[in-house]
Amino acid sequence: MTWIEGRFEESVITTTxxxxxxWARQASIWPMTFGLACCAIEMMAAGASRYxxxxxxxxxxxxxxxxxxxxxxxxxxxxxxxxxxRRLYEQMPDPKYVIAMGACTVGGGPYFKWGYHVVKxxxxxxxxxxYVPGCPPRPEALLEGLMRIQDKIKAKRLARGASDDLxxxxxxxxxxxxxxxxx
Amino acid sequence: MTTAEIHQQLVARFGDKITxxxxxxxxxxxxxxxxxxxxxxxxxKSEPSLVFDALNNLCGVDYLETDAKKAAKFGHEPHVEVVxxxxxxxxxxxxxxxxxxxxxxxDEAGRLPDVPSVAGVWxxxxxxxxxxxxxxxxxxxxxPNLHRILCAExxxxxxxxxxxxxxxxxxGIRGR
Numbered sequence: 140m141t142w143i144e145g146r147f148e149e150s151v152i153t154t155t156x157x158x159x160x161x162w163a164r165q166a167s168i169w170p171m172t173f174g175l176a177c178c179a180i181e182m183m184a185a186g187a188s189r190y191x192x193x194x195x196x197x198x199x200x201x202x203x204x205x206x207x208x209x210x211x212x213x214x215x216x217x218x219x220x221x222x223x224x225r226r227l228y229e230q231m232p233d234p235k236y237v238i239a240m241g242a243c244t245v246g247g248g249p250y251f252k253w254g255y256h257v258v259k260x261x262x263x264x265x266x267x268x269x270y271v272p273g274c275p276p277r278p279e280a281l282l283e284g285l286m287r288i289q290d291k292i293k294a295k296r297l298a299r300g301a302s303d304d305l306x307x308x309x310x311x312x313x314x315x316x317x318x319x320x321x322x
Numbered sequence: 323m324t325t326a327e328i329h330q331q332l333v334a335r336f337g338d339k340i341t342x343x344x345x346x347x348x349x350x351x352x353x354x355x356x357x358x359x360x361x362x363x364x365x366x367k368s369e370p371s372l373v374f375d376a377l378n379n380l381c382g383v384d385y386l387e388t389d390a391k392k393a394a395k396f397g398h399e400p401h402v403e404v405v406x407x408x409x410x411x412x413x414x415x416x417x418x419x420x421x422x423x424x425x426x427x428x429d430e431a432g433r434l435p436d437v438p439s440v441a442g443v444w445x446x447x448x449x450x451x452x453x454x455x456x457x458x459x460x461x462x463x464x465x466p467n468l469h470r471i472l473c474a475e476x477x478x479x480x481x482x483x484x485x486x487x488x489x490x491x492x493x494g495i496r497g498r
Contacts, residue, residue, distance in 0.1 A: 218492045219474045255481045255488050256473065263495050 157297045164208075165292040166196040168236070168285070171207035173227065176214025178241035178275040185278035195285055204230040209288065210265070211281070215243040215250065216258045228265040236291070238284050239267045242274040249274070323415050325350040328372065336362060341422070351405075351418035356437045359404075359421055360464075363443040366408060366417070374408040374417060377440070380450035381405050382458030386425065386484040400425050404437055404460060423460065439465040457482040 154162075170192075174182055186192045186200060193199075201207045204227045216224055228237065239261050242248030250257035258264060268291060271284040290306040323331075329343045329352050339358035344351055354362050366374040383403045387396040406419040423435035434455075439462040441448040451462040452471035459480030462468055470477060479486050489497045 218495060221495055222493065255486070258495055259497070 157295075160297070161293050161295055164234075164295075165289040167199075168195070168197040168209045168288060168292075169199045169201050169207050170197055170209040170211050171204055171227065171231070172200040172202050173210065174213045175216060175220060176241075176243070178213035178243070181275040181278055182211055182213040182240065182281060185281045190278035190282060192282065192285065195282070195289065197285055204228075205232065207231050208234070209236045209238065209285075211238045211240050212244045212261045212265075212267075213240040213275075215248070216261045216264065217256045218258060219256070221258050221264045224261065225264050234292075234295075236268045236288050237261075237265055238269045238271055238281070238288065240271045240281060240284070241276060242272060245270045245272050323371070323413065325352065325417060328352065328415075328417055331371070332362065332365075335365065349418055351420050353420050353422060356421045356423055359419075360438045360440060360443065362419070363406075363440045366419075367443055371413075373410045373412040375411055376409045377444035377446050377450070378407040378409050378416070379405070380407070380440075380447050380454065382454035382460050382482075384425070384458055384482060384484050388484050402435060402458060402460060404454065406440070427461075434459050434461040436461045436463050438463050439468075441465055456480065459483055 174180075184190060186198060191198070197209065204210075208231070210228060210231065212224065228235070239245050243250060243257065244261040247254065247257055247259035251259060261267060269284045269287045271280050273280050276284075287306075287308055290308070294304050294306050296303055325343070326345050329340070329345065332340045332352060336358060339355045339362065340352060341355050342353040344353075366372050381404070383405060385398040385403065386400045387393040387398075402423050402425055404421045404423065406421075408417045408419065410416070421437055423437060425435070427433040427435050437460060439447065439451055441451060441462070442464070448466065449471060451460075451465055452468060454460050455462060455465075455468055456470040456472050456477075457480055469475065473481065478489065491497050
């Protein structure tokens, strides 16, 4: 923890509960070990040492949905598989997030027209938070998707009645809280 | 042995149960009447001069042109075929056997065409026939376990038929 050592007096560190919780949650997103097709290979590459998903605290792939926060739907979802995907999603504890990784899960991809067996986008089965297009997406793209999930977690508000500000991703890589526009 | 020699041998043995052959094609084939396929298959496997001990592939083909404009140039009567690709590891020769079937049994739409199963001759035919049943809709009579192998059990229709209509929804999931 060299980056934080010696930065504070020997005293008290104050933060808001909200920030503390959001920081803890966004730095330990545990994805589910779950790949459906070729995108899963790229997801494994993102998890391995070269791209290292663990830098973002998301390297602990859990073998059960009951310990997972994030479902990366990596690969073609067939009608036969859709009910299983839905069941896995329902077994995950709240709060849970879904990344639709790859063209097939975003909207059917190459199977859109003639794939009699392919669900035309996994958002017909489970609610999707972040879409990562590509066929398959590069590991960097998946990391980007993961950072967008982190932005979403950071924007979570605890107080009663407070509404979450959905972050707007910017092409520079930063996500900004949207400005309120008076109409 | 070449396909022409095998064809001659089969005709000498089975007569008009061998309904035709195309020996000029790049991949020449012998056509067999559907009722005789098990008999012929057993002969092909056990005859010492042939010994077709391996079934490389078994597939179904649907010959149908649904586009009325292209149908004139299509050159085939609408029918389905079962194609058997055989190989002999003993003699290192191969053979293609075809069985022609009507698209629907006795032209009743929805009644799948029957062909006797060769799963008793080559055990691998079990799964291949299930696939051909699932996707092309061919009823293999005498098959030990003729269920869908790829699509879900409650799937409607046979997806690789040329006139197959895509499902609009499946268990509440929109299909298109």
